[in-house]
Amino acid sequence: MNIKRSAQNPVIRIEDVAPSRPDFRVLGVFNAGVAQFRDEIILLLRIAEAPLSDRADEVLVPRLNEAGTDVLVERYDKTDPGYDFSDSRFIARDGQTVMLTSLSHLRVARSKDGIHFDVEPQPALFPEHALEAWGIEDPRVTQIGDIYYITYSSASARGVGAGLAETRDFRTFKRRGLMLAPENKDVMIFPDKINGKYYALHRPVPKSFGSPEMWIAESPDLDHWGNHRFLMGLSEQGWDSARMGGGAVPIRTERGWLALYHGADSKHRYCMGAVLLDLDNPAKVIARSRVPVLEPEAAYEVNGFFGKVVFSCGALLLDQTVRMYYGAADEVMAVADIPLEDIYNTLL
């Protein structure tokens, strides 16, 4: 593999981002959707925040109030043995998540060269109703004509579903409702209609039985989705044996739709791999990575808010090279250039 991580990595760090309010701090800037807009490369960043606190014996967690008008702060006692604080991402009790430790919103960053970004001082999309009360996360951006469609995880006490929004200019955004019900994440819309229909990859998480695996759905209008089909599942062992889901918006190549996806093993080590899907029938898997395309190896990938994670939500095809933008360790944004040929070589 001839991966070139940018010498500027991480290209966006916590200190590059102003919190949305003075009593909050930024825990991470990661898992950004990517778009080419006029002469700019735009990242739609996920910004995770939590209230400032100077006490080691408490965790302050933010969530939206029921009316969607304000952010409430709840205090959890770290010395309470009834709670489990071992996963930095959430608070659990009796094995069940009771609250996330941060509230995420989406923020625009702009660049001329795709490496040096200016992060806007204000949120682009902030949680605004009950089904977003625990945050909006992991956006993917798909350009179709002049409109950029944004899918994102919509988290609340009701579960995590897939929200849809749109923009023409990355200044004003319009929500279009929940396109997939809980539990579903990692939704990305294909950039072209295929045989007259829109397609999207998605990743349901069933409770009673079944695993977090990749599915595909169709739509006549982007708002309503159906004909859900199973696309691909966990491997028996190895890097994508515990959970998986779509990553970057699929890229059209000569050999098929190239979809970079994430997989994790039972130790929560997240890598990126690739799958090729048939151009005319994206429900058909042509080939899939047997070894990861990118593994967490750099210091900023191994250490962070949640370590050993590389997680891409968007990539660009520059001639024969894929420029992959990815969240590293749930804390920073990074970029890597990977020759298309090297990605193909991971495929069986």
Place this chain on the structure above:
Amino acid sequence: MNIKRSAQNPVIRIEDVAPSRPDFRVLGVFNAGVAQFRDEIILLLRIAEAPLSDRADEVLVPRLNEAGTDVLVERYDKTDPGYDFSDSRFIARDGQTVMLTSLSHLRVARSKDGIHFDVEPQPALFPEHALEAWGIEDPRVTQIGDIYYITYSSASARGVGAGLAETRDFRTFKRRGLMLAPENKDVMIFPDKINGKYYALHRPVPKSFGSPEMWIAESPDLDHWGNHRFLMGLSEQGWDSARMGGGAVPIRTERGWLALYHGADSKHRYCMGAVLLDLDNPAKVIARSRVPVLEPEAAYEVNGFFGKVVFSCGALLLDQTVRMYYGAADEVMAVADIPLEDIYNTLL
């Protein structure tokens, strides 16, 4: 409550149903969808079957093969301490369901009086592809014009999703694909378009957080669904505090859409309740039962394959009385007539 359970209850019992093959036995005939077709009342029954076995130390479980062409039988050793056989409905290991103990298909029963039914000797819909490999369950039938739409649970190792089929005559059936991805059950389509859109109730089961609660979705064409909204959730305590989901297809009344739904407490005791939804905006709850409409009390409701269950998938409005068809104890079909006024009296 002035509930009149039919004196003929159970109106369909195991011995009334021929197994689909001679080496299988019927474990239950229950949770039937209901339709009025010409001069007949039709029940679309769920028939659960398992292979015949004369050994007490084994459990034989059926599932469809990968190609969808044949039913395989797998043998589980009841003396193996690694498996948990305590729930009659499934086999578990390490707290996770590994296999259902029966394979369900759908079967037509016909009646002139709505009480005495003739059960057809052959399945109407039998599992036929990988996403139905563990069975098709709990149908709901909605008539729109001349077409009867059937939603059903489509179970497989990939989880339980919502299948859609249609028929004009209850003799030939056409599948229309998976309308909602796993994990989702208890889907019922409203019998009229409302403001130009189709609506359905559904019951996702999120894994990471969230509960089995009722949602509503919209569709332009019945195949593709979106604008998912949370409808109503578990009560703090009581009969519908652990899980809930839609039951009978909603009935139009003067006061609103009357949706009979099921709820269970932490001891898996399933009751039926009711909710009234706004006629013009069915996402708006007008009122909901604080006490159950029907509780498992009769012997055939308390004792059976899975006891203490009343579970309706369909009901008819006969003047001012609701005739509710329901599965009892996951084993037999029963009928109860309930005055509309008594149902209204349960609503807060």
